[in-house]
Each structure stands twice: as structure tokens, then as C-alpha cells.
Amino acid sequence: MKKNLLMKAVLAVTLFCIFLPMGVVLLWSITERWPWPGLLPESYSLRTVKELLFGSAKLPQLLCSSIFLALTVALLGTAIGILTARATELYHFPGKKLVHLASFLPLLVPGTVFAMGIQITLIRLGLSDTISGVVIVHLIAAVPYCITIMTDVTRAVGDKLEQQAMVLGADPLRAFFQVTVPSLLPGILSSMSMGFILSYSQYFTTLMVGGGRIKTIALVLVPYIQSGDRALSAVYSVAFVGSALAVFFVFETVIHVYQKRGESR
Amino acid sequence: MKRQTTIFLLLLPFLAVTGIVLVSIWNVLVQSLGYIPAFGLTKPTLDYYIQVFSRADFLSAVWVSVRIALWSAVFSVCLGVLLAMALIKCRKTRGGMLYAVRLPILVPHAVVAVFVIQILSQTGLAARFAHALGFLEDYSAFPQLLFTPSYLGTILAYLWKEIPFVAYFVLAFMSSISDTLGEAAENLGASSLRSFWEVTLPLSVPVISRAGLIIFIFAFGGYELPLLLGSTLPKALSVQTYLVYMSPDLLQRPLAMAMNGVVLLLSAGMALAYSMVIYRLNRKVGGVK
Numbered sequence: 386m387k388k389n390l391l392m393k394a395v396l397a398v399t400l401f402c403i404f405l406p407m408g409v410v411l412l413w414s415i416t417e418r419w420p421w422p423g424l425l426p427e428s429y430s431l432r433t434v435k436e437l438l439f440g441s442a443k444l445p446q447l448l449c450s451s452i453f454l455a456l457t458v459a460l461l462g463t464a465i466g467i468l469t470a471r472a473t474e475l476y477h478f479p480g481k482k483l484v485h486l487a488s489f490l491p492l493l494v495p496g497t498v499f500a501m502g503i504q505i506t507l508i509r510l511g512l513s514d515t516i517s518g519v520v521i522v523h524l525i526a527a528v529p530y531c532i533t534i535m536t537d538v539t540r541a542v543g544d545k546l547e548q549q550a551m552v553l554g555a556d557p558l559r560a561f562f563q564v565t566v567p568s569l570l571p572g573i574l575s576s577m578s579m580g581f582i583l584s585y586s587q588y589f590t591t592l593m594v595g596g597g598r599i600k601t602i603a604l605v606l607v608p609y610i611q612s613g614d615r616a617l618s619a620v621y622s623v624a625f626v627g628s629a630l631a632v633f634f635v636f637e638t639v640i641h642v643y644q645k646r647g648e649s650r
Numbered sequence: 651m652k653r654q655t656t657i658f659l660l661l662l663p664f665l666a667v668t669g670i671v672l673v674s675i676w677n678v679l680v681q682s683l684g685y686i687p688a689f690g691l692t693k694p695t696l697d698y699y700i701q702v703f704s705r706a707d708f709l710s711a712v713w714v715s716v717r718i719a720l721w722s723a724v725f726s727v728c729l730g731v732l733l734a735m736a737l738i739k740c741r742k743t744r745g746g747m748l749y750a751v752r753l754p755i756l757v758p759h760a761v762v763a764v765f766v767i768q769i770l771s772q773t774g775l776a777a778r779f780a781h782a783l784g785f786l787e788d789y790s791a792f793p794q795l796l797f798t799p800s801y802l803g804t805i806l807a808y809l810w811k812e813i814p815f816v817a818y819f820v821l822a823f824m825s826s827i828s829d830t831l832g833e834a835a836e837n838l839g840a841s842s843l844r845s846f847w848e849v850t851l852p853l854s855v856p857v858i859s860r861a862g863l864i865i866f867i868f869a870f871g872g873y874e875l876p877l878l879l880g881s882t883l884p885k886a887l888s889v890q891t892y893l894v895y896m897s898p899d900l901l902q903r904p905l906a907m908a909m910n911g912v913v914l915l916l917s918a919g920m921a922l923a924y925s926m927v928i929y930r931l932n933r934k935v936g937g938v939k
Contacts, residue, residue: 395736396747402810403753406765409775413768421773421789422781465663472660476653484661487668492864493921494671495871497888498910501895502674505681521670528667578756586758589873589888606760610878615768622761629756 407626413619433620444621448628451585451601454516456632458523459580465524466531466576467569470539488532491525499525500593507594514596522590527580534579538572570643574636585629602628678914682907689900698908708909710884711891716916718801718886719870722808727862729809730816731824731854735846737817738825748821754814762807763878770795770803796879801886803879808872812865819861824854856928863924867917887913 413419417430437444473484491499500522504513512518542565550560566573588603595604602625609618683694702708733751737743754762769775777792786792796803828850835845869875876886885893887909895906 389739392736392739395732396740396742399733399736399814400747400750403750403814405775406769406810407753409768410761410764422778424775424778424782465667468660468662469664472657472664476657476660478654478657484664488664490668490671493867493917494675495867495888495913495917497871497873497892498678498913499671499674501891501906501910502676502678502681503670505677506673525667525671528664532664582756582758586760588758588760589892603758603760606764607874607878610760610763610767618764619768622764625761626757629758633756 410619410622413615414623416616416619433616437617437620437624444624447600447602447605448624451603452628452632454519454523454599454601455581455584456577457520458527458584459577461520461524462527462531462580463535463573463576465528466535467539467573469532470535474536474539475544488529490529492529496526496587497589500590504593513594514598516599518594519591519599522594523584523587526587526590527583530579530583531576534572534576535569538569542568567643571640574640578633578636581632582629675914678907678910681904682911684904686903689903691901691904698904699911702905702908702912707884707890711887711889712912712916714799714801714876714880714884715870715887718804718808718872718876719866721805722812722869723862723866725805726809726812726816726865727858729813730861731820731851731858733813733817734821734824737821738828739842743821743825748818751814751817754811755818757811759807759811759872759874760878762811763875765810766803766807766879767796770806797881799881799884801876801880804875804886807875807879808865808869812869815865816858816861819864820854820857823857824850827853855931859924859927863920866920870917870920871913 412426414434415429415431416426417428417432419426436442469484469488472478473481503522507513507518507521512521544565546568547560547565550564551557555563585601586603587601588607591599591601591604595601597604602621606618606621606625609621682698683696684691684698685694737747737751740747742748767774771777772789772792772794777786777789780786780792781789795806828846831853832845832850835849836842840848871888872886873888873892877889880886880889884890891906891909891913894902894909897903897906
């Protein structure tokens with residue numbers, strides 16, 4: 386009994402530590418003046434928020450392009466995850482262990498080292514300073530997670546139902562899309578979430594390969610933090626986290642609606 | 651034949667990704683040996699590695715990064731496992747609580763830097779509370795936690811993100827062990843603490859150490875957090891390396907790559923240590939069978 390109390394305390398402290406900074410940033414984003422040593426802001430205003438939303442900073446466009454980039458990476462990463470998982474889980478071939486090991490390789494090479502190493506190749510291929518180049522380097526960061534997630538789901542789902550569908554006359558593509566994909570869907574969405582967030586929060590690789598020409602919200606936020614502008618960095622942070630949460634909300638809703646539909650059938 | 655083609659096609663995108671990573675590693679190693687024909691450097695040499703190790707700023711940067719990575723990994727693993735255990739014991743392995751624990755995983759590192767500054771800087775919320783409670787006269791009396799050579803701010807920022815990451819990463823595995831073998835041990839009379847310590851924890855070592863390895867390597871090579879929350883001197887390895895890499899003097903390039911080469915070797919060393927732990931563990935568990 387006493388132990389459970391301790392465990393409950395751990396959870397309470399965790400919740401406090403998670404939500405306190407979020408609350409503070411939210412407060413800072415609508416603060417006009419918050420001088421030392423006040424515990425709460427002296428005056429509030431929506432000026433910074435309005436300026437960023439409707440002014441020359443073009444925050445909405447920035448958010449849209451960052452989200453679009455991250456969704457592209459999430460989609461490609463998940464597709465690679467699905468294909469790789471099918472190969473390793475549904476087939477036997479020599480070197481399977483090697484594929485498993487190699488799928489962790491990007492996690493073992495720090496992003497900074499990878500970006501500096503690949504830059505010369507991307508320049509040669511004409512991919513430096515382009516969206517495609519940035520997608521490629523973000524993809525490297527996302528793929529290990531996508532593969533791990535898709536491997537777990539593929540192992541659980543297997544291909545028995547897909548085989549059944551083919552025995553009943555469906556062609557392989559149709560069997561895959563109409564039978565297997567729906568059962569993989571929860572995994573697909575959690576792999577998309579992981580891919581999305583990994584791309585969305587990349588800073589160094591975007592800076593390096595985008596050459597400053599590809600702007601994402603992470604790239605815009607960092608200089609404000611460096612300059613010590615608390616109000617502006619707070620508004621950008623809220624926009625950053627808020628938009629990511631909005632995307633996740635959509636993902637979760639899709640799963641939810643889908644599972645409801647599955648139950649009512 | 652057809653089956654082989656299918657397997658090959660399925661693996662093709664993965665092979666492309668792996669190829670890109672290998673090309674990058676190759677580029678780092680080749681350039682670190684001073685082979686960059688575009689800059690007129692064509693004679694492979696180990697000079698740059700020797701030079702790098704004689705630079706004081708490099709050695710202190712290695713030390714800074716190793717310390718950040720080590721503390722971040724050790725504390726997030728210990729506290730993350732504790733959090734996972736709390737979630738399991740309080741039967742909160744799904745639903746609202748889990749969403750809350752997942753939140754920090756979704757928050758980008760740059761935003762975590764904002765959090766840390768707004769709470770722990772000398773005029774941050776913690777200092778304001780200390781003032782309100784009468785512990786300090788002025789903000790200058792609040793200890794400098796950020797932008798110092800101790801890199802405490804950077805480590806705390808990593809912990810905020812990685813403790814929940816570890817908890818989430820190990821949760822599914824640990825809760826399945828705890829619900830089956832852990833329960834069995836308790837039914838046979840073990841206390842809840844003992845069944846955790848002697849059954850659930852040892853069996854979860856592989857997944858826990860994998861989480862630790864991921865965090866170590868990530869924090870070791872991480873860029874934004876030491877940049878935003880660390881001191882100007884000594885710099886973290888990634889920040890120092892990028893500075894040398896971007897130097898207008900192109901002949902510094904192989905030096906930067908030698909620094910990257912050292913990072914790669916250290917990361918590979920950590921991965922090797924990890925796989926040896928796993929190998930020994932597998933043999934031990936196999937022996938029990």
C-alpha cells in the first residue's frame with residue numbers, strides 16, 4: 386500500500402514537470418510585460434501573436450510548409466518501413482539478421498556527423514539547398530523508428546488473411562491494400578507520428594542541407610532563443626508544439642474512427 | 651527466382667537509405683584522412699587525427715560531450731524505468747496518463763530549451779518563487795545553472811525529453827513481463843519490490859540498455875541543446891566541429907572531419923559495448939534454460 390503511494394507520487398511529480406513548462410510558455414506567449422520578481426505577468430496582450438499570424442512574419446505559411454515537409458518524410462519513412470518489414474517478416478533469406486542490424490545504423494551515426502559527411506555528395510548530385518535533399522536527410526533520421534514499429538505490427542498481423550484473399554481470387558495488390566493495410570493501420574499511424582515528429586524537430590540537418598534556403602519552424606525559432614527574446618520564442622514554441630499536436634490529433638482521430646467502424650461492422 | 655526478386659524489390663528503398671548512410675560515413679573517413687581532391691589534397695595521412703588530439707579545445711569538447719551524454723543516459727534510464735514501473739503499478743499503461751507521458755517525446759529540442767530558460771534562468775520562474783518565499787534577495791543570488799561549463803541546463807533539458815522516452819520505450823515490454831512472470835513470482839511469495847528487482851528488471855535489461863544507447867549517442871552528437879543552453883567555452887563537440895567545418899579556411903575541413911571521425915569511433919565503441927552486454931546476457935539466460 387505504501388509502495389503504491391510512492392508510485393502515485395512519482396506520477397504526480399512527472400505530470401507537474403511535464404505541464405509546468407508548457408503552462409509557463411503559454412503564459413509568456415500572451416505576456417506584454419513580466420518584470421522580475423513577479424510570479425505572474427504584469428500585463429497581457431495578443432500583439433505578438435497577432436503580428437506573427439497576420440504580419441510580415443508569415444507564420445501560417447511557415448507552419449504549412451514545415452508540416453508538408455514533415456508529412457512527406459512521415460509517408461516515405463512509413464512506406465520504407467512497411468516494405469522492409471514485409472521482406473524480413475514474411476520471407477526467409479540469408480542476411481536477414483544483417484538487415485535488422487543495418488536498420489539501426491542511422492541511430493548510431495549522430496545527425497551532425499551524418500549531415501557534414503553527406504553534404505559533399507548532395508552538392509555533387511545537385512540536391513544541396515533543395516527540398517529533396519532535406520527530405521532525404523530527414524528520412525534517414527526517421528527510418529529506423531518506422532522500420533521498428535512496422536516490423537512489430539507486421540509480425541503480429543502476418544500474411545494469413547492476405548493469402549486467403551488471394552486464394553479467393555484477389556490479385557496481390559488488392560489483397561495487400563484491402564486486407565493487410567487496414568490491420569496495419571494503427572502501426573502505420575504510429576510510424577507516421579514518429580516520422581512526422583522526427584522531421585518536424587530537425588534543426589541541424591535542415592540548416593546544413595537546406596543551406597538556409599529551406600526554412601522550417603525549427604530553423605526560425607533557434608535565432609530568437611539565441612537573441613534572448615522570451616515573448617517571441619514563446620509564441621513560436623506554442624505554434625511549434627500546437628501545430629504538431631494538431632497533426633497528432635488528426636492521426637489519433639483517424640485510428641479512433643477506423644476502430645469504431647471496425648467494431649460496428 | 652521470382653521470390654528473390656520480390657525480396658530484393660521490397661528491400662530496395664531500405665538498401666538505398668543504408669547506402670546513403672554508408673556513403674556519408676565513407677566521406678567523413680576519407681576526408682578526415684586528408685583526401686579532398688577538390689581542395690588539392692590528395693595524399694592520405696593520419697596527420698589530422700594527430701593534430702586534433704593535440705588541440706586543447708578539442709579534448710575539452712570531447713570531455714563536455716561525453717559528460718552530457720553519460721549523465722543524460724544514466725539519469726534518463728534510471729528515472730525512466732522508475733516512471734515505467736510507476737505506470738505499471740498504478741495500472742496506467744494506457745489512456746490519459748500515457749498521452750501525458752508521450753507529450754515530451756513530441757516536443758522539439760529547441761522548444762525544450764525555451765522551457766529550461768524560462769524556468770531555470772536567473773530571472774526564471776524558479777528564481778521568482780525562491781524570491782517570493784524569501785530565500786533570495788535578488789536574482790543575481792540565484793545560482794547560475796545555464797550557460798555554464800557544467801552544461802547542467804543542457805543535461806536537464808535532455809532529461810525532460812528522454813525520461814518519458816525511456817518510460818515509453820520500455821513500457822510495453824516491462825508491463826508484459828511484470829504481468830506474467832512478475833505476478834508469478836509474487837504469487838510464490840516474493841514481495842512486490844523483490845519481484846521487480848529480481849525478475850522484471852533483469853529480463854528487461856536488453857530493451858532498457860537499447861534505450862540508454864540511443865540516448866547516449868543522440869546526446870553525444872546533439873547540436874541545438876548545447877548550443878542554446880551551454881557555455882561559450884568549452885563548447886560541445888558537435889558545436890566545435892561545426893565551427894571548424896564552416897571555417898573560411900578550407901584546409902580546416904579535414905580537421906573537422908577528423909573530429910567527426912572520432913565521434914564515429916566513440917559511437918561505434920558504445921554500440922559494441924552494448925552488443926557485448928546483450929551477447930553475455932543471452933548466454934546467461936540461455937544457461938538458465
